[in-house]
Amino acid sequence: MSLYLFCLVFLLLLLLFIIFHLVYTNFIEPGAVYFPTPDATVTNMLKLAKVSSADTVLDLGSGDGRLLISAARLGATTIGYEIDPLLVRRSRQVITKAGLSHLASVKAKSLWHADFSSVTIITLYLFPQYMNRLQRLLDKKLDHPTLLISHDYQFPHKKYIKKQDNLYLYRFTPKT
Numbered sequence: 001m002s003l004y005l006f007c008l009v010f011l012l013l014l015l016l017f018i019i020f021h022l023v024y025t026n027f028i029e030p031g032a033v034y035f036p037t038p039d040a041t042v043t044n045m046l047k048l049a050k051v052s053s054a055d056t057v058l059d060l061g062s063g064d065g066r067l068l069i070s071a072a073r074l075g076a077t078t079i080g081y082e083i084d085p086l087l088v089r090r091s092r093q094v095i096t097k098a099g100l101s102h103l104a105s106v107k108a109k110s111l112w113h114a115d116f117s118s119v120t121i122i123t124l125y126l127f128p129q130y131m132n133r134l135q136r137l138l139d140k141k142l143d144h145p146t147l148l149i150s151h152d153y154q155f156p157h158k159k160y161i162k163k164q165d166n167l168y169l170y171r172f173t174p175k176t
Ligand SMILES: C[S@@+](CC[C@H](N)C(=O)[O-])C[C@H]1O[C@@H](n2cnc3c(N)ncnc32)[C@H](O)[C@@H]1O
Pocket: 029, 030, 031, 032, 033, 034, 035, 036, 037, 059, 060, 061, 062, 063, 064, 066, 067, 081, 082, 083, 084, 087, 109, 110, 111, 112, 124, 125, 126, 151
């Protein structure tokens, strides 16, 4: 194969990969780019929801696992859903190093396929354009009362029960 043909095939494959990645992250399994919640805000989120050892906390898009670790330090069972394999690996390592593997875990899975059955508190920090879609999913899937704290962004069609700085606390109750 000539060098010209090789470069052409390489560029074509690269272009296909970029298009697939853009479609996947924007339309099929969207969420947000990785931007960690500052530690002080993590503390405020957990305080706002009064997280305790009786809770199961789900972080949708769990990043480096900081929310999972802080909530586990309060005794809560914590589960993260994270789509980026490098962040999944890193957060699992940090959880193990912190000795919290009995309480905290990370699923290498899209948040749009999360299991909400045992959750009492949901935390998230996602792009605002997906809040509506997420509300529809939660209204459909949650079959028990659940608190949710969103960092920075509100649900456009749902009233929060409390606002503290850039944090919004919601209560989801199943429709009968
Ligand atoms: C803004 S960061 C927030 C990270 C963490 N929750 C925090 O507060 O520090 C959003 C995270 O969601 C992840 N993410 C984006 N789309 C996702 C999806 N469909 N399923 C699971 N995680 C996703 C990103 O990889 C990123 O780690």
